[in-house]
Structures are given as structure tokens and as C-alpha cells.
Amino acid sequence: MLQNKLRTVIVDDHPIVIEGLKNLLKNESNIELIGGFQNGADIMLYLESGKVDLILLDITLPDVNGMDLCLKIKKKYRSTIVLILSNRTERSIVVQTIQNGASGYLLKNSSLDELRRCIAEAVNGSICYSKEVTEILSRPSRNELLAAPRLTKREKQILELIAQGKTSQAIGEELFLSPLTIDTHRKNLLQKFQVKNVAELIMSANQQNLF
Amino acid sequence: MLQNKLRTVIVDDHPIVIEGLKNLLKNESNIELIGGFQNGADIMLYLESGKVDLILLDITLPDVNGMDLCLKIKKKYRSTIVLILSNRTERSIVVQTIQNGASGYLLKNSSLDELRRCIAEAVNGSICYSKEVTEILSRPSRNELLAAPRLTKREKQILELIAQGKTSQAIGEELFLSPLTIDTHRKNLLQKFQVKNVAELIMSANQQNLF
DNA sequence: TTTTTTCTACTGGTTTTTAGGTATTTTTCG
DNA sequence: CGAAAAATACCTAAAAACCAGTAGAAAAAA
Structure with a gap:
């Protein structure tokens, strides 16, 4: 393992x-830096041609959401390790990315030591958080006790349209349904979010950074 | 000027x-990198002892706000050039920092070329923005466009209860109305926010940080 | 103290959502 | 392939929200 x-x-x-x-990483003995990408499309394209062992991934990207991108990568390239390196401190985001297959979550103000440690642990198969992230996870926001529901593609799409104030009628016409x-x-959607009506639905979705 | x-x-x-x-900067012929600081207190302390010509300053810092820090620096060390290098895209922040004496504002996704250009212009005495920032400044802040509606006390209170998913019936009972x-x-409320239903209402209120 | 705004309440009618369900087809994944 | 998940569509009926008005009382501002 270490020879490669x-x-x-x-x-x-x-x-x-x-x-x-x-x-920071160029002097690490066990890491071979292949390149940097500034958006999701580019990395997906690259993955088709070249083998990649480790991806350091940001959440905020211009084209896709880092959480979704993580899921997409893990689905297609199971063995590739994804480590999230982001500024976002929302608990919901951390939890979501881990559910989506990430092997760890670091804030960008992490030290090199922490990064090194997390890479090592991720290679080892365990999940690793930087210090601050551990803290974020440890204080359970009571909002999160109701775990963020997993939505299907269609559901996300329709939620989006509901948030735009569209009626079922209008949405049906738009989606030819x-x-x-x-x-x-x-x-x-109401059931998954455990709420009674759209007002609560939109509030909850907002609190979980779904928009 | 260029010899130093x-x-x-x-x-x-x-x-x-x-x-x-x-x-990125180590190969620039006209720049001598002295060091990096992770908070406002450290740089203020350093400035007391050593002469600094150019400061690349972030807005988000652990101890003080970058805007305030900029003002503080410019007050005490008039000739030091401060260039803001930040992720924050709010128009109000850009305007504020320039008012506080910054010589430019770049987003962190700027290219090296842009950074180089801005440094040159700042030395020249003019104010310089990266491309995206120029755009932010040119489009009237959406705060100005969709003026946040002025809500009465009652309206705020009822908006709050609507967001909790309560029906008019329930709210009436709660407020004895x-x-x-x-x-x-x-x-x-719908009229003031110029929306058609609660879904849009809650979205809009959220975007305007009313909760 | 006028004037204006806010808060209150109503009429009457329409549209939309919500709450129980059931059920077939299409996709996805092991 | 077969099973599970997702997406599709329907029924009935009640509840709630939305639309377009009017209008008096209370509070705040001019």
C-alpha cells in the first residue's frame, strides 16, 4: 500500500x-499530485480516463454542489477516496457528505498535520474530521435530530418548483405530468420532512441548505 | 519605485x-514576501515593528472583521496599501471596504494575472477590482431592487407563526383573534412580498434573513 | 388634533392543498 | 434475472389558503 x-x-x-x-502536499512522500480542477464537470471528465486514488473536494463549486458530486463520484468509482475540504460549517452539510460516501471533512483552516492525519486515516478506511468539525458534529442541533431526509431526484426538482410558488397544476404542466x-x-415530501404543510416544508428545507 | x-x-x-x-507570488520580481498572519491581532502587532508596503487582506478573520481592520490599518499607516482578497460577494461589503481605504477588491477565485494587475494599479494609486467584483458593483444590489418590505409588528409575529406551519385557525386561537x-x-403579507403563496413567502423571507 | 397607518373583522366565492388510500409502470441495483 | 425503489396516476373528501372587496376601531404620526 505504501509503496504506491x-x-x-x-x-x-x-x-x-x-x-x-x-x-503543502508536494513534499509528502506518499502523495503524487496529478492536478487541480476548478469545477465538477472537469473532474468527472478526467476520472473517465485516469485512475485517481484520492480527491480533495470543496463543497462550493461553480457548476455542481460538492455533496452531490461526491455521491456521483462514489457511485461510479467506489474505491476512490473523497476527502471534503471546505469552509462550510453547517452540520447538515457535514452529515450529508458523509452519507454520500466521503471519508472525512476538514475545514480549510486546518493545519497540514490535520490534513496529513485525515489522509492517513481515510486510506485506512476510517472516517476522519478536523478538530472543529468534530465539535460541530458533537453539539447536536435539535434540528438535526430529525435526520435530513434523503430525497429522490424528482422530489428535489419538485421541491424546488414548490419553493418558487408554483401550484401542482403548473408544475404538472411544466414537467408534462x-x-x-x-x-x-x-x-x-411532507411525510419525509415530517411536516404538515408547505410553510414548514420550505422552512425545514432552508434550514438544511437545500436551496 | 520599482527598484525597491x-x-x-x-x-x-x-x-x-x-x-x-x-x-503564486514568490516569483514576482517586485514583491518581497515577508510573512503570513492568521488573524488581526498578529498583523497589528507586526506592523508596530516592521515596515509593510502591501497587505493582502481577507474579510473573514477569527478575531476582527476585515473591513474594520482595514480602516484601523489605514488610519495608523496611511501609506500601506491594502488589497482585499475575499470570498464575500456582498455588494455592501465591497463598498464598505473601499470606503475604509482599501485599494482594491478581488475574489479568491481570481487568476494570478488579475492579482498582478491589481497590485500594479494599487501601487499606481488607483483602485482595482477583479472582473467578477466589477460586475457585482455594476448591478444594483438586489436589496435595492426588491426592497425588503416593511412589516408591522403584528405581521412579523404572524409571519413567524405561519413559518411554523400553523393554520390561520391555530394562529387566531393563539393570539385571541x-x-x-x-x-x-x-x-x-403576500401582497407586501409580492408573492402568490406561502411557499414563495417563506423563501423570500428566508432570503432576507427574517428568521 | 387631524390624518394616516395598523389592526381588526366580515362576505362570498374559488382554488389549492392536505389526508386517507390504491395501483401500475419504469428504473435501479444486487 | 428478480427484487426493491422510484415515478407515475388515480379516488374521495375535508381543510386550508387565496382573491377581491368593504369597513369600523385603535394607535401612531403629522
């Missing part, structure tokens, strides 16, 4: 961060 | 960013 260097890429929309990480179908999705 | 290198420091709470900038009265307030 980890083929590593960095995905971050800030070139400065990419440069910084490259610099029966309004009755939209009603069913609506019902399922 | 610019004595430059970086202030950013993310060590990774500091590393990245150092790396007729449900018909609540309906009127509801109607007025």
Missing part, C-alpha cells in the same frame, strides 16, 4: 487554494 | 490560502 503513491487530485474553485494545497402525480410527490 | 521591492504580508485565516499565495383577521394579515 496515492494519485491525488484537488477540486476547488479557487486557484489560490489549489496552489496552496499543491505546495399529471397534477395528481405532483400531489403525490408533495405528500411524500 | 514591495514588502508584502498576507492576512488570511486559512493557512492553505497563505501557502497558495506565497507560492378571529381567524378571518389572520387571513387578512396573510393576504397583506
Whole structure:
């Protein structure tokens, strides 16, 4: 395991961060830096051609959400390790990314030591958080006791349209579906979020950073 | 002016960013990198002893606000050039920092070219923004466009209860008012926010940080 | 103290959502 | 392939929200 260097890429929309990480990691004996990408599309494209062992991934990207991207990567390339490196401190985001298969979550103000430690643990198969993230996770916001529901693609899409104030009728027309179908999705959304009506639904979705 | 290198420091709470900038700037002929600081107190302390020509300053710092820090620095060390390098895209923040004496504002996803150009212009005495920032400044803040509606006390209170998923019936009982009265307030809220239903109402209120 | 705003409440009618369900087809995944 | 999950669509009926008005009382501002 150690004889082979980890083929590593960095995905971050800030070139400065990419440069910084490259610099920080270039002297690591077990890491071979392959490159940096500034958006989700580029890294997905690259993954098709080259083997990658480790991805350092930001949450905030210009084209896709880092959480979704993580899931997409893990689905297609199971063995690739994804470590999240982000500024976002919302508990819901941390939990979501881990559910989506990430092997760890670090804040960008982590030290090199922490990064090193997390990479080592991730390679080992365990999940690792930077100090501050551990703290975020340890104080259970009572909001999160109701675990963030896993939504299907359709549900996310319809939730989005509901948030825009559209009626089931209008959504049905937009998606070429029966309004009755939209009603069913609506019902399922309310159930998944454990709320009684759209007002609560939108509040809850907002608190969980779904928009 | 050009014979003397610019004595430059970086202030950013993310060590990774500091590393990245150092790396990006180390080959610049007119820049002498002195060091990086992770908070406001450290840089203020340093300034007392050493001369600094250029400060690359982040807005988000652990101890003080970058805008305030900028003002403090400019008051005490008039000739020191402060360039803001931040992720924050709020128009109000950009305007405020410039008013506080900063010589420019760049987003962290700026290219090295942009950074180089801005440093040159700042030395020249003019104010320089990265491309995206220019755009932010040119489009009238959406706060100005969708003026946040002025809500009465009652309306705020009822909005709050609506967001909790309560029906007009329930709200009426809670406030000892007729449900018909609540309906009127509801109607007025929709009108003030210029939306069609609660879904949009809650979204809008959330975007305006009313909760 | 006028004037204006806010708060209150109503009428009457329409549209939309919500709450129980059931049930078939299509996708996805092991 | 077969099973599970997701997406589709329907029924009935009640509840709630939305629309378009009017209007008096209370409070705040001019």
C-alpha cells in the first residue's frame, strides 16, 4: 500500500487554494499530485480516463454542489477516496457528505498535520474530521435530530418548483405530468420532512441548505 | 519605485490560502514576501515593528472583521496599501471596504494575472477590482431592487407563526383573534412580498434573513 | 388634533392543498 | 434475472389558503 503513491487530485474553485494545497502536499512522500480542477464537470471528465486514488473536494463549486458530486463520484468509482475540504460549517452539510460516501471533512483552516492525519486515516478506511468539525458534529442541533431526509431526484426538482410558488397544476404542466402525480410527490415530501404543510416544508428545507 | 521591492504580508485565516499565495507570488520580481498572519491581532502587532508596503487582506478573520481592520490599518499607516482578497460577494461589503481605504477588491477565485494587475494599479494609486467584483458593483444590489418590505409588528409575529406551519385557525386561537383577521394579515403579507403563496413567502423571507 | 397607518373583522366565492388510500409502470441495483 | 425503489396516476373528501372587496376601531404620526 505504501509503496504506491496515492494519485491525488484537488477540486476547488479557487486557484489560490489549489496552489496552496499543491505546495503543502508536494513534499509528502506518499502523495503524487496529478492536478487541480476548478469545477465538477472537469473532474468527472478526467476520472473517465485516469485512475485517481484520492480527491480533495470543496463543497462550493461553480457548476455542481460538492455533496452531490461526491455521491456521483462514489457511485461510479467506489474505491476512490473523497476527502471534503471546505469552509462550510453547517452540520447538515457535514452529515450529508458523509452519507454520500466521503471519508472525512476538514475545514480549510486546518493545519497540514490535520490534513496529513485525515489522509492517513481515510486510506485506512476510517472516517476522519478536523478538530472543529468534530465539535460541530458533537453539539447536536435539535434540528438535526430529525435526520435530513434523503430525497429522490424528482422530489428535489419538485421541491424546488414548490419553493418558487408554483401550484401542482403548473408544475404538472411544466414537467408534462399529471397534477395528481405532483400531489403525490408533495405528500411524500411532507411525510419525509415530517411536516404538515408547505410553510414548514420550505422552512425545514432552508434550514438544511437545500436551496 | 520599482527598484525597491514591495514588502508584502498576507492576512488570511486559512493557512492553505497563505501557502497558495506565497507560492503564486514568490516569483514576482517586485514583491518581497515577508510573512503570513492568521488573524488581526498578529498583523497589528507586526506592523508596530516592521515596515509593510502591501497587505493582502481577507474579510473573514477569527478575531476582527476585515473591513474594520482595514480602516484601523489605514488610519495608523496611511501609506500601506491594502488589497482585499475575499470570498464575500456582498455588494455592501465591497463598498464598505473601499470606503475604509482599501485599494482594491478581488475574489479568491481570481487568476494570478488579475492579482498582478491589481497590485500594479494599487501601487499606481488607483483602485482595482477583479472582473467578477466589477460586475457585482455594476448591478444594483438586489436589496435595492426588491426592497425588503416593511412589516408591522403584528405581521412579523404572524409571519413567524405561519413559518411554523400553523393554520390561520391555530394562529387566531393563539393570539385571541378571529381567524378571518389572520387571513387578512396573510393576504397583506403576500401582497407586501409580492408573492402568490406561502411557499414563495417563506423563501423570500428566508432570503432576507427574517428568521 | 387631524390624518394616516395598523389592526381588526366580515362576505362570498374559488382554488389549492392536505389526508386517507390504491395501483401500475419504469428504473435501479444486487 | 428478480427484487426493491422510484415515478407515475388515480379516488374521495375535508381543510386550508387565496382573491377581491368593504369597513369600523385603535394607535401612531403629522
